[in-house]
Amino acid sequence: MRNKIKQYREKKGISQGGLADLCGVSRQTINAIENNKYDPSLQLAFDLAKTLGVKVDTLFLNEEEI
């Protein structure tokens, strides 16, 4: 699954560490998600979307949608 976390995070001016703190995970987790090395759980996906002020389906893209 692909995502636009980096794009929305930078638009909001938040660092990886800042986003990690807001979502209660480590910076390494955010980095792994942004680099498509790890697909987050549904709960974390919702937390990320809420923190970045977008919908989950805006933030995460199915491989077929790309």
Added chain:
Amino acid sequence: MKIRTRKIGAILIGVAILIVVGYSIFKIISGREVGFQEVIVIGTLLMMFFSALTWGTKEQKDGILQEEELGQRIIEKSSKISYFILLFFILAAVAADQFINHTVNIFLLAVLGLAIILLPFVEFVVAKKYQ
């Protein structure tokens, strides 16, 4: 430069490993017996060393946390890989025993049998939880 506690811990454990390994080599050279105690101490120190290298702490924010979801995923994945590596080593130990000593260690064979059925059995039990 800020040196993190995790790094200091890893360095200290690394030094301890070198001391214990060095002492064990000295014991072998001087003809003394090396056994259970050395294996347990070196094993425990190596376990602590790799743990210190891998996991971060919440306070220091210096790595992946064991309790977060990526940490849990890493634990699950490495547990399964470790299981297969261990299974291979037990199989190799049984084969080596037979090849070198021309005997079959019954306890080792029992552990091999148990290891073979352990994963599917645990999977069966865990799967029940979701049915």
